[in-house]
Amino acid sequence: MEWFTASGYGLSRLILQRGLAALYAVAFLGAALQFRALIGERGMLPVPRFLRGLPFLRAPGVFQLHYSDRFFAAWSWAGAALAVAVVAGAADAVPLWASVVLWAALWVMYLSIVNVGQTWYGFGWESLLLEAGFLAVFLGNARTDPPVLVLWLMRWLLFRVEFGAGLIKMRGDTCWRDLTCLYYHHETQPMPGPLSRLFHRLPRPVHRVEVAANHVAQLVVPVLLFTPQPVASVAAAVVICTQLWLVASGNFAWLNWLTIVLAFSAVDGAAAAGVLGLPAYPPPAGPAPRWFEVLVLAATALVVVLSWWPVRNMLSRGQRMNMSFNAFHLVNTYGAFGSINRTRYEVVVEGTDAQHLGPDTVWREYGFKGKPGDVRRRSRQFAPYHLRLDWMMWFAGISPSYARSWFGPFVERLLAGDPATLRLLGHNPFPGAPPTHVRARLYRYRYTTRQERAATGAWWHRTLEREYLPPVALRPE
Known part of the structure; x- marks a missing residue:
């Protein structure tokens, strides 16, 4: 099917997949280095106690079948090694079916960790990584052009991240509406960075401009992700710039970096390479095999059906932030800082x-x-x-x-x-x-x-x- 693939998005997929794999590596590394004290057998919230009597479908994953600290450590380090291999190009060096298996393995491995992480893994970026990782299973590799449908699903995910965050702010704290939230936020955010004090000390008129620009970036720009090129690429560039501003102003784990990575799903890679004077990458690939087309269509249908819950949540006056509607963390709702601490x-x-x-x-x-x-x-x-x-x-x-x-x-x-x-x-x-x-x-x-x-x-x-x-x-x- 000629409409199935997007021939000009090879470079975009390369950046998206390698960036996502790098963030997987960071996530697995953090799990390996921190789990013993947090959720280990003698940890603050032990996994064995959490899983006792818990049905498999409430927290699907390998640790429902067996748990020990040694096994968890091996699982986490193996996930980190696999993610590093994908960053190095392993998924592009193997046949398409093997690439699908590699990406699916990363998703299953991290899903197993998140589903036993309890309070320590209750952050929105855990679900965001899993949802993006699930979609990456169907992005293909260098042997085929990227599937159009999956690129649109990536944009739909990015839209929910940005638009959901914008809605929760407008419905939440009054300081978002009167443009004063950043009088406080840089100082009271969860974990300030080295430049946060500098951001906090900016003049108050600049803070008001920051808030107004945030509203535009989260409530207007995401809609433009679904418009024809080059407007969609420009919208993606705005998302990337605003996320880099957030990277500089604080520590939000991989939330901002993953949002940046997702933005490349809307970037016309061929046009971007031409603007930057880069050689075209990769060379045109062959058509996707039929089994892969069927797989992508099935995944698309699943996402469309599961989108009912986050759409209903976004339209609700009682909108909730960072919520998964299923134990597989697929098609979630996102949002952050609906209210701002003043102290x-x-x-x-x-x-x-x-x-x-x-x-x-x-x-x-x-x-x-x-x-x-x-x-x-x-x-x-x-x-x-x-x-x-x-x-x-x-x-x-x-x-x-x-x-x-x-x-x-x-x-x-x-x-x-x-x-x-x-x-x-x-x-x-x-x-x-x-x-x-x-x-x-x-x-x-x-x-x-x-x-x-x-x-x-x-x-x-x-x-x-x-x-x-x-x-x-x-x-x-």
Whole structure:
């Protein structure tokens, strides 16, 4: 079928697939390095306990059949290795059927992880990676031109990411409508980056322009993704530029990078190569085999049927953010920051090696890798890598209810000196032996002014608000 493929989108598919594989590699790497403390057999939310009595279709994946920490580690490292191989071109070097198998394997492997990740994997970009990864199964490889239908499905996914985020803002916090949300957001976002303080200190009229531009980028530009070229490519370029602005202003794991990758589904690769003076890539490929056409048509029909739920959600006044309507994380609804915090609260965890507590007890602070803690430490860039504990600590500062399931086990592991938990931290003030007591206090944080920064060298100023967790010790066995 001549209409089945898009001959000018080979370069676009190359960038899309290699970028997606790279993000898969980052996701698997994060799972391998962080799982023991979070969901391992002795973790804060152990997988075996979560799966006990849970029907397979509620959380489909390989770990329903078998779980051990060794098996999870091997599974994660194997996923990372497979993703790196695809980045290096493995999926283009094999027959089409083998390429389909490789992409399907990546999707199944990461789906298995997400479905046992519980709270730690409850972020919208997990479902976004899985939905994009599922569509990549049907993009083909260098032996065929990209299927038109799959490119349109990629644009439909990108549209839901952007338009859903735009709608949730307009329906949510009033500061989005009066253009004042960025008076606060750069300072109160979950994990600031090295340039976030600079963004926060921009003049307020610039912040208002930022918000207005965001509304255009999320509510107008996504519609243009479905228009003829070159308008669709221009719309994709706008999406890419706005996402790079977000990359520079904060740490949002792979959300922004994956959105950038998806935008290439709307870029006319041949035209872009001509504009940039690049050689055409790849050379025209042959027609797709019939079995592949049938597979793509079936996947398209599935996405069309499943689109009912996110469309209904977007049209609803009670629109929900970042929600999956099925256990396979296909055709989800997206959106972020429907409301904006005006004040930043941080939970500071401290320990002491004193046997008896009193007014003179010396408490030492645990340091995290990404979240603000030491006021003299400048925020770092971690995205697209996802520091899961640091992100959940931000939620804990908003309300203890967000941390009810895992904060107690986290403190217990600090008291026990659990090596896996300590590896998630940036600084352990008790390298020789674990503390006798641990406590947590809630602080209000704000960026220092230029004068304060010059006088003290501090990036943050903090004020004690209240006790978050009174001193606790391990119960004697």
